Amino acid sequence: MSSKAEPQNPLPWGEELPSFLPVEEAGVGSSRLPPPGQPVLRIRGVNHYFGTGDTRTQVLFDNTLEVMPGEMVIMSGPSGSGKTTLLTLIGGLRTLQEGQIEVWDADRGNYRTLRGVDEAELVQIRRLIGFIFQRHNLFDSLTALQNIRMAQQLKNSRPDPDSDARELLTYLLLGEKDIQGKPQKNRFHYKPAQLSGGQRQRVAVARALVNRPKLVLADEPTAALDANSGMAVVALLQSLARQRSEAEMRRLVRSPEEAGESGRLGEWQVPLLKRIATERGTTSLIVTHDARIMNLADRIVHMERGRIESNVVVAERLFVREGLRQCPAFAAILPEEQEKIADHILIGVHPNEPVRPDHLAAKPGCVEVYQPGEVIVRQGEPVNEHSKFYLIRRGTVEVLRETGGLPEKLTEMGPGRYFGEVALLMDQPRNATVRALTRVEVYTVNRVTFDRYRSVSLPFIERILANFRAGSRV
Numbered sequence: 215m216s217s218k219a220e221p222q223n224p225l226p227w228g229e230e231l232p233s234f235l236p237v238e239e240a241g242v243g244s245s246r247l248p249p250p251g252q253p254v255l256r257i258r259g260v261n262h263y264f265g266t267g268d269t270r271t272q273v274l275f276d277n278t279l280e281v282m283p284g285e286m287v288i289m290s291g292p293s294g295s296g297k298t299t300l301l302t303l304i305g306g307l308r309t310l311q312e313g314q315i316e317v318w319d320a321d322r323g324n325y326r327t328l329r330g331v332d333e334a335e336l337v338q339i340r341r342l343i344g345f346i347f348q349r350h351n352l353f354d355s356l357t358a359l360q361n362i363r364m365a366q367q368l369k370n371s372r373p374d375p376d377s378d379a380r381e382l383l384t385y386l387l388l389g390e391k392d393i394q395g396k397p398q399k400n401r402f403h404y405k406p407a408q409l410s411g412g413q414r415q416r417v418a419v420a421r422a423l424v425n426r427p428k429l430v431l432a433d434e435p436t437a438a439l440d441a442n443s444g445m446a447v448v449a450l451l452q453s454l455a456r457q458r459s460e461a462e463m464r465r466l467v468r469s470p471e472e473a474g475e476s477g478r479l480g481e482w483q484v485p486l487l488k489r490i491a492t493e494r495g496t497t498s499l500i501v502t503h504d505a506r507i508m509n510l511a512d513r514i515v516h517m518e519r520g521r522i523e524s525n526v527v528v529a530e531r532l533f534v535r536e537g538l539r540q541c542p543a544f545a546a547i548l549p550e551e552q553e554k555i556a557d558h559i560l561i562g563v564h565p566n567e568p569v570r571p572d573h574l575a576a577k578p579g580c581v582e583v584y585q586p587g588e589v590i591v592r593q594g595e596p597v598n599e600h601s602k603f604y605l606i607r608r609g610t611v612e613v614l615r616e617t618g619g620l621p622e623k624l625t626e627m628g629p630g631r632y633f634g635e636v637a638l639l640m641d642q643p644r645n646a647t648v649r650a651l652t653r654v655e656v657y658t659v660n661r662v663t664f665d666r667y668r669s670v671s672l673p674f675i676e677r678i679l680a681n682f683r684a685g686s687r688v
């Protein structure tokens with residue numbers, strides 16, 4: 215990705231932005247990523263209807279979504295809101311009636327489209343995807359191991375498929391060791407009917423992931439599982455998405471008392487997990503209410519009554535919230551209000567990724583783009599209802615002030631820094647010029663919104679205005 219080459223500016227609050235971009239692509243083989251800034255999955259204007267004639271009912275309404283490489287996306291929403299229907303459409307398990315769905319084919323290096331294609335093409339598309347569905351269609355006449363070995367015959371991606379299959383099952387606690395490392399009878403040669411619901415679900419997980427698909431579609435993958443098996447699945451999905459630090463991994467290996475409801479990894483599972491998850495950048499779309507998975511999400515998509523009601527990139531929300539929180543104008547308002555302002559201006563794109571014109575068109579007035587040399591605010595300009603507050607999303611600006619003679623450069627600012635609040639707060643002309651040094655993207659909060667909160671936090675602002683009058687803030 216293009217953003218990988220760019221150094222990440224440390225943010226003013228002293229952190230680096232969590233990134234969902236694959237940290238390394240070792241072992242990806244012939245697979246290729248989509249062009250920079252392009253998604254692996256693109257859904258546009260998808261409607262869906264069940265039934266015919268009088269009983270024809272619309273269950274999906276104008277759903278649009280993009281998922282980036284390596285993202286772990288959680289879909290939430292009440293029962294009946296259309297999550298499963300959307301997932302089955304994406305997977306080519308149901309005929310797409312209206313709208314467009316495109317899935318990136320890493321082997322071919324282009325998009326496959328799901329609208330109006332024949333069954334043979336749908337079969338090809340399904341092979342790109344790992345399905346973990348509740349009605350896991352395991353073959354009843356085959357054992358756990360045979361079910362997985364059979365899936366491997368579609369696409370041989372590992373040097374030693376038999377041991378890979380066994381390792382996956384062992385990691386998922388179906389092998390010769392229990393969570394504590396004590397011997398147990400393995401379930402390799404059990405047929406589905408001899409396995410519990412949770413065990414069948416884990417076989418289905420192993421089967422879905424054994425060919426290391428670049429896209430995983432999972433519908434409640436941990437719902438039928440006990441806490442420790444659930445954790446094994448969660449950690450596996452996360453490790454396939456991106457590299458985990460040793461410390462992160464250690465935190466999952468807890469004592470049984472500590473683990474409680476959230477489950478834990480056994481000591482011996484850690485090296486096994488590393489061997490299994492050597493490829494990164496797996497994108498997954500997971501329907502779940504499991505808080506453990508929610509906490510790992512890069513993007514949270516919420517559905518209500520057949521519509522995607524919200525689509526939040528977790529890192530972007532964090533970036534904007536923290537940025538606003540640094541600004542005294544917003545520091546005094548309630549965290550819930552800060553969140554409302556932040557969520558209002560989110561565009562659903564990770565701040566490491568440049569915005570595209572279609573993003574700007576989809577959410578006008580939230581982000582502005584400036585070319586190098588362009589002036590964003592000009593010294594002396596009076597403030598009016600169109601004036602704005604700015605939070606830098608990407609790029610670098612310089613702050614210049616003229617005091618009689620030549621303009622003096624006060625400072626440079628990068629991502630996560632803000633400007634423009636002083637004039638709005640004090641209702642005075644801009645006291646400096648801010649100019650783009652590079653291509654600059656800024657989030658903006660308009661005067662109306664700004665003033666609404668300004669009155670709430672006035673007593674607090676009065677105190678800090680004293681500092682501004684003496685200081686050099688823009």
Ligand SMILES: Nc1ncnc2c1ncn2[C@@H]1O[C@H](COP(=O)(O)OP(=O)(O)O)[C@@H](O)[C@H]1O
Pocket residue numbers: 264265273291292293294295296297298299300
């Ligand atoms: N095969 C079907 N035939 C008719 N209606 C269906 C069918 N599958 C789902 N529905 C209806 O479509 C809506 C969305 O269902 P679903 O996608 O299963 O929601 P969710 O997965 O969010 O619970 C519901 O109203 C459900 O009753």
Ligand SMILES: [Mg+2]
Pocket residue numbers: 294297298299433
């Ligand atoms: Mg469902």
